[in-house]
Amino acid sequence: MTRGPLSGLLVADFGRVLAAPYATMLLADLGADVIKVEHPDTGDDTRAWGPPHAHGEATYYLSVNRNKRSLTLDLRDEQDLRAATELVRRADVLFENFRPGIMGKYGLGYDRARELNPRLVYCSITGFGAGAGAALPGYDLLIQAVGGLMSVTGSASGQPVKTGVALVDVLTGLHAAIGVLAALRHREATGEGQHVQVNLLSCLLSSLVNQAGGYTLAGKVPGILGNRHPSIAPYEVFPTKDRPLAVAVGNDRQFRALCQGLDEPGLADDPRFATNTDRVAQVDELAERLRDLLSARTAPEWFDRLSPLGVPCGPVNDLAQAFDLADTLGLSPRATATGPDGSAMQLVANPIGLSSTPPRYERRPPCLGEHTDDLRAWLDS
Template sequence: MSAPPTGPLSGLRVLDLTRVLAGPTCTQMLGDLGAEVIKIERPEAGDDTRGFAPPFVPKTKESAYFVGVNRNKKSVTLDIAKPEGQAVILKLLESCDILVENFKVGALAKYGLGYEQLAAKFPRLIYCSITGFGQTGPYAPRPGYDALIQAMGGVMSLTGEPKGSPQKVGVPVADLFAGLYGCIGILAAVNHRHATGEGQQIDIGMLDTHVAWLANQGMNYLATGENPPRLGNQHPNIAPYQEFPTKDGYIILAVGNDPTFERFCKAFGQEHLLSDPRFATNPIRVQNRDLVTETLTPVMQSKTTAEWITALEAQKIGCGPINTLKDVFSDPHVQARNMVVEMPHASGETVQVIANPVKLSRTPPSYRSAAPVLGQHTQEVLREVVGMSEAEIAGLKEKGIL
């Protein structure tokens, strides 16, 4: 028996029909905040990411990818392409508040599980659909993949060295943002239902969410009609705000405003730049970014990274090392913030996972159960939630439904 959910969303039950990353990111967040999440997986195969390996979590047969986004969930194997499987889904929905899915547009309707079909039977149901391009528009039928969305959404045109090729971000941000926006939409719909009793559909398109987080670069384009160039690690609107070589490596220097630039110059022997009109204000420094970089590079190469961090922090000037992941997870601040959690796993091993970053003072995220092994909770859920007998469960298993 799994530990009872605790947290601000305890009492809510989520039917999770998602796989890979965008959807599981959304449902893991709901689970961390206390919702009971029932994850439906294909018999024998399960979520695709169970096979995204190596690496495996040490001493288990579970992929690190899957374990990273599926904690606080119960795994039920069920073939929803069969009428018997669909009937089980309908029984589950009698006690579920939220359904999250990331099938292609129209795919679940073939099984009688589309939003319009279910809303008629379960008017309080909150139904979140996460797809590559949303439920409407000319691209709606297309499949969505993270690298594809990064390319079509513009971020690849902004990422990389000025004379290099376009680059995607090193982690699947298109998937992650879609999942988080989906979670935000669900929370808004839960609040609406509290007030009205009505459920609704949340339509999340990965391309939409990608366009939404273009942020200052998107606004730079809308303001000028010009495509922002690739700038490597430089900031499009602030200078100097970039990486610089040091005596023994690299550092990020973030001079966010003119008073900070003045403080930098006075502290490190560059007072003469304050009387140079080419360095007078941030907008002028942005126009002369190549000159700023050429001027400050030899200055930054005069000290080691550690020496610069000590000196810059003393002046309250933004700076930081460029950490490897080994550096990140051994960083004393990351450790003090408890960003790695150890959880017991069904294999009998203890697994490490990256913690939820949301710090709530009264109802913090809970870590009740590590990512489940395939089908770990099938009998438990069918018996205790659906109310099926052992004979009925055995019958479904014999037919290959479970």
């Protein structure tokens, strides 16, 4: 198998739940040797987060822990702490997402780790930073609420809602991985490691992009628009003959093509809808007209009719339909990892395509403590 671009990189993963494990899984897919440190009794919290289950394990845990080795250590035990300290001494990268101060309590905080290993890239993930927000618990739902995401998410006339997945954790994991790769590049040039710090609240505010920019630049505090966009129209979900259809028209040319596909070319010349600015100002009238026109066909029929014209649209799919679409498009959304007993496990593929060193799937997510004996022997050598 082709060696990954991060082959030879040793990652000590003290993280748990989602943000840190997602980041370390991405690095593992690209060749890093990730050692997942877990408590001997319970392991990662997500091992107990089911249903659903597959292969007798919680699918939540399985979804973010492939290509890793599991080492069980109780940091309150003197011998286990010695092993953890030796792992820090040997690692290239360390991830942790404990509350600020917890790693320091065991002599594994950044300052001590830097003494042990000056080349170490040490990544800390917190909910609200290590300052005034250090004591606040960093759960995704909480961050979505206090960070503003829920204030712009939900039905136009309804209650704020969270996204259907722990999106802030995922975004934070991505930011953490990028920060670590940047720090590794700096280490290549200088020989020095550094402390990478990311927090869920800051990552969410950055990821709110145009909504956050509208506030910082123009003082505009957005509200809930349902599936509409504050600056583009038509950009929402419409009912059809069978199920909802998302229409994401981003410019006047696409709007003209939409009108053509709807057999209403004159709609594009209506002065109320001629430009995007006009359409945003008259969004209710436009939406009512489009609802009438789109009710004539099913969502898949509209997709087949409008897509060749360059109109961004598509049915609202469930996950099975979404994977079917990816299969149809040749995107290979599934990956197979093999367990020590030869059993195969079908996982979601890493979305990064690399022509020479593609992601690899050499190990299924490890059972709790699966590699402890081998790793303890290595750390003791």
